[in-house]
Amino acid sequence: MTDSIRLSKRMSELGICSRREADEWIERGWVRVDGQIISQLGTKIHPDQKITIEKKAQSEQAKKVTILINKPMGFVSGQAEDGHKPAVTLVNEKTRWTADKTEEHFHPRQLKSLVPAGRLDIDSVGLLVLTQDGRVAKRLIGEETEVEKEYLVRVRHTLPGKLPDEKLKQLRHGLKLDGKPLLPAKVNWQNDDQLRIVLQEGKKRQIRRMCEAVGLKVVGLKRVRIGKVKLGDLPPGQWRYLHPDEKF
Structure with missing residues (x-):
């Protein structure tokens, strides 16, 4: 055929x-x-x-679990590297958020094949998804994904004065990384030194490289939302299960 x-x-x-x-x-x-x-x-x-x-x-x-973790700084998303521990090592009964209302019971077997559905750099914090479910991974990091990722980004100006409007427009659309145009992004100032950036892609260190291209240095980066799922009040270093009613 x-x-x-x-x-x-x-x-x-x-x-x-x-x-x-x-x-x-x-x-x-x-x-x-x-x-x-x-x-x-x-x-x-x-x-x-x-x-x-x-x-x-x-x-x-149906037995496969998806876990949401508030990754602290100093942990890598996936495999251990350069002496730094992977975020999955934070997942145990003691670090489960007490406000997690799902009926799922933790068992060490849930750690088997629990992999990150997307990266979050070692020096970035916030919402990281770990899953055993290939459907979830494909939805979040597949080539055709349209799931938004929202970040709060604290920046420092490397050039005199405020960021010109044309540079802000470049952040929204017009930049290239590794010779390839980036998809349009939503970028707005939250205050004098913090941006809200929403992406539909996740190239390696993308936000940091975008900011560098327009004269900004990232000094803090926190992911607060993936699709319809928010970080909310989940404390740093703690985790919860994705609720059955939650959809990315």
Whole structure:
């Protein structure tokens, strides 16, 4: 079939699960195409064919957790590096926010395959999402994501005087990083030394590099929202579960 596509890729495109999860389910015989069980990795299908998953896959997926953490400075988002601990090491029964009203019970097995859905630099603080669910990760960091990320950014002027209006307009749209144009951003002054910046992308150290390009130095950066999910009153170094009713 000229328009055929790998089954695992199609499952990811449809938001059923991540490609890695799809491959696991296929190997276990938990995936059907037009009613027929497919257990061969690499199988290609036509986009119009109907994909269903067995109840065992649905049950396993329902057990996956998504955690929101208020990352303090000095912790990295993912793998440990240069002696700095990853944010996941903060997740335990004692650091769970007492105001978390979800009925989920913490168990160390929830730490398995718990990965960050997006970066937050070591010297940045605020809302970080850790998830076992490939659907959540794809929603937040997939190539076609449109989920907004909101930041409060404290800055210091490196040039005399206030930031010219044309420079503020550049922050909103017109800058390039690594030779590629950035998507439009929402940028507004909150006070004399703090900006509110809303992005729909997350290139490495993007906000710091954007600010440097217009003569501002970032001295503090806090992420306060991802999509419809807000950091709120979650204390630094503590975490809570994503509520079943919350959607990014």
